Amino acid sequence: MTTSSEVEMIHPLGSKTVADWLAEEQPSDGSRLELILGYFHMTPPPGGPHQHAAFKLSMLLHESLCRAGRTDLHVLPAVGVRISTAFRTGVIPDIAVVNVDVNRTSFAPEELILAVEVWSPGNSREERDTKVAGYASARVPFLWVVELPEGRPARFEGYRLGETGYRQEVFAAAGETVTAPGPVPIEVDTTALR
Numbered sequence: 426m427t428t429s430s431e432v433e434m435i436h437p438l439g440s441k442t443v444a445d446w447l448a449e450e451q452p453s454d455g456s457r458l459e460l461i462l463g464y465f466h467m468t469p470p471p472g473g474p475h476q477h478a479a480f481k482l483s484m485l486l487h488e489s490l491c492r493a494g495r496t497d498l499h500v501l502p503a504v505g506v507r508i509s510t511a512f513r514t515g516v517i518p519d520i521a522v523v524n525v526d527v528n529r530t531s532f533a534p535e536e537l538i539l540a541v542e543v544w545s546p547g548n549s550r551e552e553r554d555t556k557v558a559g560y561a562s563a564r565v566p567f568l569w570v571v572e573l574p575e576g577r578p579a580r581f582e583g584y585r586l587g588e589t590g591y592r593q594e595v596f597a598a599a600g601e602t603v604t605a606p607g608p609v610p611i612e613v614d615t616t617a618l619r
Contacts, residue, residue, distance in 0.1 A: 439463025443507050446515040447531055457503070461555050463513035469547050471519075474573050478543050478618040479519045482571070485611060486522060486539075493609040498538060499523050505531035506540070508559040516556055519543045522567075522608065534563030538608050541569040561590045567607050571618060579618035581605070 439462060446460035455470030471479070479502060486500045501521045508514040515531070520541035523532055540560050544553060560568050568591055572580040583595035583605040595603045600616045 438513055439465075441465055442513055443510050443515050447505065447507075457517045459517055460513060460515040461552060466552060468545070468552075471543070471545060474619070475519075475543050475545050478571055478573060478579060479541070481617050482541055482543075482569070482613070483520050485613065486520065486541075486607075489607075489609055489611045490522075495609060497524060498608055499525075499527050501527060506534060506537055506563075507531055508534050508563050512559070512562075514555070514559050516559060518556075520569075534560075534565060537563070537565045539567040539569065540565050541571070543571045543573070545573075557591070561586065569605060569607075573619070579615045581613060581615045581618070583607075583613075 441460055441463050443460060446458070446465070449458055449465070451458055452467070457468045459466045459468070483500050483502055490498050490500065499522070501523060503517050503519060504521050506516055506518060506521060508516055518540040521532065521537055522539035523536045524538050525532070525536045542556065557568065564586060566586050568584040570582040570584070574580060578598060578600040581595065581597040581603065582593055583603065584591035585594050585606040594606045597603045597615045602612055602614045605611045605613045
C-alpha cells in the first residue's frame with residue numbers, strides 16, 4: 426500500500442484538498458473540474474460522440490438493473506466522487522453506479538460499484554492512468570473504459586477489481602457484443618456506442 430509521503434516523493438501533492446474541490450463551482454459551459462493529486466484539472470465539455478456513448482451506456486445500465494430487480498443500485502451521469510482525501514483526488518466519472526440514496530452532492534468511493542469513463546482526445550495519458558489507479562486504490566469493484574477512435578468502431582474494456590488491481594475481463598474493438606463485468610450481467614453492443 427502506497428503512503429501519502431511516498432506519493433509526494435513520486436509526484437508532489439498540490440495544495441488543493443477534496444474540501445476545496447467540493448466548494449468550487451463547476452464550470453457553467455459543461456467543462457469538468459476534477460482534483461488530481463491536489464491540482465485542479467479542467468477538461469473541456471464532452472462532445473456529441475462522447476455524450477452519445479455515455480447516454481447509451483447509462484440507459485443500458487439502468488434497464489439491466491431494473492430487469493434484475495436491483496432497486497438498491499442507481500445509475501448517475503457525471504457526479505463527483507471523493508476518491509481519496511489523503512491523495513487529494515476527486516473525480517467525475519462519466520457514469521457512476523452507486524449503492525446509496527442519490528440525494529447528495531458527491532459520493533464516497535465505497536458507495537461506487539461501477540465507474541464508466543468515456544475517454545476523449547482531451548484526456549491525457551497521465552489523467553487516465555491516475556483516474557484508473559484512483560478507482561483501484563479506492564476499491565471500486567468494476568470499471569468500464571470506452572474510447573471512440575476516429576473512423577473506427579468503439580473500443581470497450583471491462584475490468585473487475587482483483588487483489589492487486591483491475592483485471593481486464595472484456596475487450597472489444599471491432600463492433601462486438603460482449604458481456605461486461607458489473608453488478609449484474611450486462612450485454613453491451615459496442616456498435617450502439619457510435
